[in-house]
Amino acid sequence: MSEHHEHRTAVSLEGLREDDPHLQPAARNPQLVERVIALTLLVGVVLIIGFGAAYWVNAAPWTLGATMGGGLFFLGVGLIAWAKYLMARGPFVEERHVLATSQDDRDAFAAAIVERGGGVVKRRRVLGGLVGGGLGAFGVVALFPLLRSLGPLPKGTLFHTDWRAGSFAVDITGRRVRVGDLAVGSIVTVYPEGTQNTDRGQAVDQTVLIRLSNENFTTQKGRESWGPMGYVAYSKLCTHLGCPVGLYEQQLQLLVCPCHQSMFNVNNGAIPNFGPAPRPLPQLPLYVDAAGYVRAQSDYHEPVGPGFWERA
Amino acid sequence: MSDVVVTKRSKKQAMGKYGRIGKVLDELDDRLGVAKGGRSFLDKIFPDHWSFMLGEIALYSFVVLLATGVFLSLYYIPSSAIVTYHGSYLPLDGQSMTEAYASTVNLSFAVRAGLLMRQMHHWAADIFIGAMVVHMARVFFTGAFRKPRELNWTIGVTLLTLAIVNGFLGYSLPDDLVSGTGIRIAYSIILSVPLVGTYLAFFVFGGNFPGTAVLPRFFILHVLVVPGIMLALVAAHMALLVRQKHTQFPGEGRTEDNVVGTPMFPVFMAKTTGFMLIVTGVTALLGAFAQINPIWQFGPYDASRISYAVQPDWYMAFLDGALRIFPAWSFHSFGHTIPLEVTIPAVIFPGLVFGLAYAWPALERFVTKDVAMHNLLDRPSSRPKRTAAGVAVLAAISMLFIASSTDVIANFFHVSLNTVLWSMRVLVLISPFVAYPIAYKITSELHATRGSGKRKTANVVTRTEEGEYVATAAPAYADDVAHDLAPTPVPQFIETSQPDEEPESGVRAIDR
């Protein structure tokens, strides 16, 4: 190490005469260049002062940005031009020294670790094992509270929504939907009553209610009673990544997810017919009660939204 | 004491040859021993090549991010508590929204220079990551990652990963309709990890989506944890650079054992400071004139609403593209689901891309068996295989980037979404195999052409007396001939022609 330094110092102790070509500016006409640079810097200074003034009077954001940005830009250009055209043109050279040290140094280093350190452990294996084991155990044990305090365990929460047998379907304002409310072809987003303004209601329970006809509507075998008076309800969470399936193409009777364009056919149980979504949107079984309100027969029969490991 | 006359000159002599600054340095050196190292730091040589500026752009946009970010964090409130907005932006008056969103709207309209700072911060993030990618390409195509610089390559890939993560975290903070949808997608991606996905997602979000923990957590990650790690890594990146010195392109007087260029002080320092001012200035101009992320137009996040054109920032687009075009291949068996349609494009694929980046120096070394030290750079054309491999990867990623706009493309060209989808699938799969041979061919031809990159000179044909025709090449254009001086070591001192002591004069300035 020190050898290299001495060698280096000897080399760089050289001086250069003031008129050495390496120390001359690159510009052919330094006086002119200096004047141009001075002008550039001056513009920069004026703009920076302008920025101060603009800030003082609370000018529009674009004025602030223009004066500050322009000022810094001109100062920067001036400074670079000064360095490039008026400072010593070079080129200069520097030697690299070998980074590697001598074999003796390496051996000494390795010996310190292997013999001095390793020897200590080898002589007292039990102590070494205990210290190592203790620290290792701490590392593992410390992970538990660190991880475990971050959040609750998922348990069954991903398998259920807040829809229950008898839940009223309400819109975002909390108004219960009655059978006469929707014309055929209309759609509304509904929530189980009481959740419409909650995070969970909006993120998990959100459901699209579509009126497909005036008679009971069967979307699939086994769901004969799920679509009373033409009302069918599907989870609004895309089965791809959970974006709300927010666009309804009335003519094609498709629900479209704007995130990655999955399309679900509402007539046949929301089976995806385009895009990356792998599963149909779960359908919510409905009934219309005696007073004409649209209500849920039960919760969804399967987890809503995107896939996960525990899902069957 | 009174009989000692203090003159300017005697004072100057007492100060030593280098005056007050010299004195301060002496004191410092007594305590820290900085003279030798400091001097050699000031003498450090920086190669003059434009491509070395790319890293500087990244560095200075990081500085801009830190500065503007501190400003933003004085006003931004990381809270999902619901408030009713009554601020200066009237279209949102009376709406309920999270405090995070309200504070970002206030930052944009009520805080002096707030909108400028927000837009500068966002532009700086886009420029930062862009500059990192291009800088990384420079290092890759010139082989600057080879021994002894593999560690700095690894740090660089880590920095890029962290920058992308932090960009996503920051983008999420305003809690507007677009960024909220992004968080929702991120949650579902974490959920898709086999075996532990639900646990991971619940731990990151503090429960089921959305909960109220995510904004404060993202905030502290975004403003403290990730930038802190990045700052340390940037420092390590620079320290290695100083220790190992720069690479340089081959050329006259340049060898494996030297560096030719501009010394740190004062020339490079002036240039790079100027550069920092320009990067900051350009970011401010963009912030002033190019609107970015107008969150007040998107509205507050509401999990059951969605805006039509949801698109993430550009550096996340290749993932979005991958998610769009990957087929709906969910795997179900033994009572479990692996959502391959998410896991493969959004977890495994980026893992492979970044894994490949991490592994490249070792892979290349395994193939070429080249274990030598390399301080001189390759020209991309002299390593056709590496260049072609890099171009192939870039081609596939660019196709994925384009695939993130399938809907826009379909609307714009009036073709069906299905056609666009299948075209993009085909393009992504075949583009690397098309790009590789083309890039290989071009680079190897370039390599074989002598004097490539220089202008062709005329062939002068003359007729001799005997009627014979002789062709001779005209000399090269003056501009194409290197006319640099031979490089010289940075001078230890400069001999001036005038003596620097003022000649002794009869008049003494007395100073009390």
Ligand code: HEM
């Ligand atoms: C690694 C560098 C960083 C990147 C890539 C980054 C990126 C971003 C992005 C894209 C946004 C969204 C801006 C918008 O509203 O349009 C953002 C917001 C924000 N960032 Fe950063 N940032 C970085 C570092 C920092 C640091 C160091 C701080 C604070 C010390 C910070 C503080 C903030 C705050 C408070 C917000 C939210 C306010 C707002 O959105 O306007 N950022 N960041």
Ligand code: FES
């Ligand atoms: S989230 Fe609906 S298609 Fe991706």
